[in-house]
Amino acid sequence: MAGKHFDEWQVGMRIEHEIRRTVTETDNLLFSTMTHNPQPLHIDVEAARASEFGQILVNGTFTFALMVGLSVGDTTLGTLVANLGYDKLVMPKPVFIGDTMRATSEVVELKESKSRPNAGIVTFRHELINQRGEVVCSCLRTALLKRSAAA
Numbered sequence: 001m002a003g004k005h006f007d008e009w010q011v012g013m014r015i016e017h018e019i020r021r022t023v024t025e026t027d028n029l030l031f032s033t034m035t036h037n038p039q040p041l042h043i044d045v046e047a048a049r050a051s052e053f054g055q056i057l058v059n060g061t062f063t064f065a066l067m068v069g070l071s072v073g074d075t076t077l078g079t080l081v082a083n084l085g086y087d088k089l090v091m092p093k094p095v096f097i098g099d100t101m102r103a104t105s106e107v108v109e110l111k112e113s114k115s116r117p118n119a120g121i122v123t124f125r126h127e128l129i130n131q132r133g134e135v136v137c138s139c140l141r142t143a144l145l146k147r148s149a150a151a
Contacts, residue, residue: 003077005148006110006120014106015074021066022100023058031062058095063137067128070103071141081119081144089139093130100131108140119144 032042040047041057048056064086076083095101109123122145128137 003072003075003079005079006122006145007147009107009110009122011107011110015104017070017074017103017105019070019073020100020102021070023095023097025097028056028058028062028097032059035061053094056097058097060091063091063095063128064089064139066101067103067126067137068141070101071105071124071126075105075124076143076145079145081146084121084142084144087140091137093134093136095130095136101128103128113144116144118147120147
């Protein structure tokens with residue numbers, strides 16, 4: 001599904017994104033390696049077992065990226081001019097290998113662009129939720145979106 005244009009959004013609109021994703025050991029290892037993150041909690045099974053969690057923790061920046069990625073198809077695909085920022089990023093629960101993630105998005109603010117009459121600013125609240133119904137990551141994403149040709 002293509003994203004929506006600025007003028008198609010309303011404050012309070014909420015989406016339960018259909019795509020779900022089970023996090024694999026390969027996801028975590030490749031992402032940690034790709035981003036030069038040597039944190040033992042992410043890549044060393046023995047160190048992770050000795051931690052309070054008792055197992056590998058999934059890299060938090062992967063968790064954040066997955067949350068945003070799961071939302072793109074329904075929110076900004078093909079309508080994005082630019083992401084302007086991410087705020088209030090929190091990770092209240094850990095993510096482990098084998099957890100299955102789903103995402104939700106809600107429009108919390110709409111603003112006209114002062115510099116671009118053909119675009120507007122949408123602020124989304126994204127949440128990433130595991131198979132137990134726990135929110136594992138959330139943030140506010142501010143995006144500059146194109147207006148539809150009809151607007």
